[in-house]
Amino acid sequence: MEQLLELQSVSKAHGQKTALSDVSLNIGPGRIVGLLGSNGSGKSTLLRIAAGLERPDSGSVRVLGEPLGARSKSTVSFMPDRPQYEPWMTVGDALDFQKDFFADFDPDKTRRMLEFMKLSKRDKASSLSKGMGERLQLTLALSRRSSLYLLDEPLGGVDPVARDHILDALVEFYEEDSTVIVATHLIADIERIFDEVIMLRGGSLVLYREVEQIRSETGQSVDQLFKEVYAEC
Numbered sequence: 001m002e003q004l005l006e007l008q009s010v011s012k013a014h015g016q017k018t019a020l021s022d023v024s025l026n027i028g029p030g031r032i033v034g035l036l037g038s039n040g041s042g043k044s045t046l047l048r049i050a051a052g053l054e055r056p057d058s059g060s061v062r063v064l065g066e067p068l069g070a071r072s073k074s075t076v077s078f079m080p081d082r083p084q085y086e087p088w089m090t091v092g093d094a095l096d097f098q099k100d101f102f103a104d105f106d107p108d109k110t111r112r113m114l115e116f117m118k119l120s121k122r123d124k125a126s127s128l129s130k131g132m133g134e135r136l137q138l139t140l141a142l143s144r145r146s147s148l149y150l151l152d153e154p155l156g157g158v159d160p161v162a163r164d165h166i167l168d169a170l171v172e173f174y175e176e177d178s179t180v181i182v183a184t185h186l187i188a189d190i191e192r193i194f195d196e197v198i199m200l201r202g203g204s205l206v207l208y209r210e211v212e213q214i215r216s217e218t219g220q221s222v223d224q225l226f227k228e229v230y231a232e233c
């Protein structure tokens with residue numbers, strides 16, 4: 001089966017700092033993948049490279065078998081860890097902006113997501129709380145019918161009760177056969193939706209494995225394994 005995202009020996013430095021070092025990964029369709037690692041381990045860099053927003057220094061990246069370019073950008077939906085809307089915008093303006101940019105934007109999905117996220121089109125984006133802002137960011141990202149969703153720390157500001165509710169939304173609203181990669185520190189809260197996890201440390205790939213395999217082979221949850229792997233950090 002065709003891989004959705006392929007990274008071959010990808011390396012990237014920001015000045016003197018190594019952000020990614022020789023990372024190779026093949027991620028298939030229809031998966032929810034946790035991207036885990038301590039601060040500065042390269043998670044955002046990996047997502048930004050896969051989204052075509054940063055170029056690797058070396059190595060290659062393919063989405064649906066093709067090198068990064070206009071086609072991959074049109075089928076990859078990226079949620080950055082900072083707001084992507086302008087402060088003057090209402091929620092409706094931010095959605096219109098997204099609609100103008102992306103042909104795969106689905107107004108019906110947007111309407112259902114707004115209801116689910118308890119957002120109104122009239123709300124001013126800059127006056128949203130951190131958690132409500134994240135709900136808007138997720139709505140913008142998931143309103144597209146994309147092949148690959150890249151979500152950078154999507155639920156950090158959302159309270160624990162709403163977090164569970166929003167995770168259900170994520171599972172409901174992502175497209176079947178598409179893949180979602182979620183960079184997060186909230187492993188214990190989110191691991192129930194992961195099919196696979198990637199662990200990065202200092203820019204290097206430590207582990208890429210199916211969650212079921214982790215549970216059956218180690219008897220541990222992803223959170224327990226993460227704490228063990230990163231104990232010396």
Ligand SMILES: Nc1ncnc2c1ncn2[C@@H]1O[C@H](COP(=O)(O)OP(=O)(O)OP(=O)(O)O)[C@@H](O)[C@H]1O
Nearest residue numbers: 014017018019037038039040041042043044045046
């Ligand atoms: N624009 C930049 N300029 C300089 N250094 C950068 C830049 N972006 C990332 N880095 C560095 O690259 C490394 C990887 O950063 P990255 O943001 O990818 O990590 P992360 O795993 O997402 O971290 P966090 O969990 O804290 O968000 C870090 O050492 C960071 O300081």
